[in-house]
Amino acid sequence: MVHDINNVVIAGAGIMGSSIAQLFAAHEYNVILYDISEEALEKSSSLISVNQAAAMEAGELDEEKAAGIRRRITFSGNKECFQKADFVIEAIIEKMEIKHGFWKEISDIVPETAVLTSNTSGLSLTEIAEAIEKPERFCGMHWLNPPHICPLVEVVKGEKTKQETADIVYDIACDIHRYPVRLQKEVPGFLVNRFQFAILREAMSLVEAGVAKKEDIDKVFKYGLGLRYACLGPFEIADLGGLDTFYNIASYLFKDISNVGEVHDMLKELYGNGNFGVKSGKGFYDYSNGRDKAILAKRDKDFMKVSKCLFGDL
Structure with missing residues (x-):
């Protein structure tokens, strides 16, 4: 693991969050997939099974590796799971007020050393960071759907993002065999x-x-x-x-x-x-x-x- 990051908590058990969880678990990170909806968590578990079945049919995955991935993913509706996070990926609804509500609460729960990221498709990282305690540890990490197949990741700094934070996000993406790109400045919609x-x-x-x-x-x-x-x-x-x-x-x-x-x-x-x-x-x-x-x-x-x-x- 790079930068002593072992525990990844992903907020949002939709299509993107489920796929990202599967990807990190495949590279031996411990993953907690969080959602406020029990139904969403159940659907996420089913979706990961469907994704794995498709990968096995294509010869990309075998039963043993699939079982290992599943063992490394925990599903949770308890916010206390963020207390264990080394790295957080937010993949919730693309509405600023919802993201603000989420980050205002969660940035106070996570360890001070945790790196915080958002999978927003184009909302302002600088504006999202207004709700975050210690925004210098917050960065954009935009994935393409489906993340477990599409290897590109956009790394986007907000105005208060430390370069060290952006570098860690870039290195994590490389560690899970993605192709990250850096934006030199934040623009609507990114690249x-x-x-x-x-x-x-x-x-x-x-x-x-x-x-x-x-x-x-x-x-x-x-x-x-x-x-x-x-x-x-x-x-x-x-x-x-x-x-x-x-x-x-x-x-x-x-x-x-x-x-x-x-x-x-x-x-x-x-x-x-x-x-x-x-x-x-x-x-x-x-x-x-x-x-x-x-x-x-x-x-x-x-x-x-x-x-x-x-x-x-x-």
């Missing part, structure tokens, strides 16, 4: 979501303008750009393509790319009708009649194949 939403904005603009159907835009990424970006970053792609070529294209294309500052009507309408994607059974696509479970299983299976091909055994 991943700024790229993700820039792409989504342009995709929705093209659909609304009648340029292409959403199915064909998805194919562009699955069978074209996705292959490129799985192996290379945007600066590397530009260098390999020739910066003279990229400069000439940028000179006429940048002014035509969407810079809409409001939420697109197609997303606004889906949201307003309660169509949230897989979680509600309908979004841009229809996930009824069991298609939700099928597409999640296919996603994880495909992600594992790509991950193994590119990174080997993480």
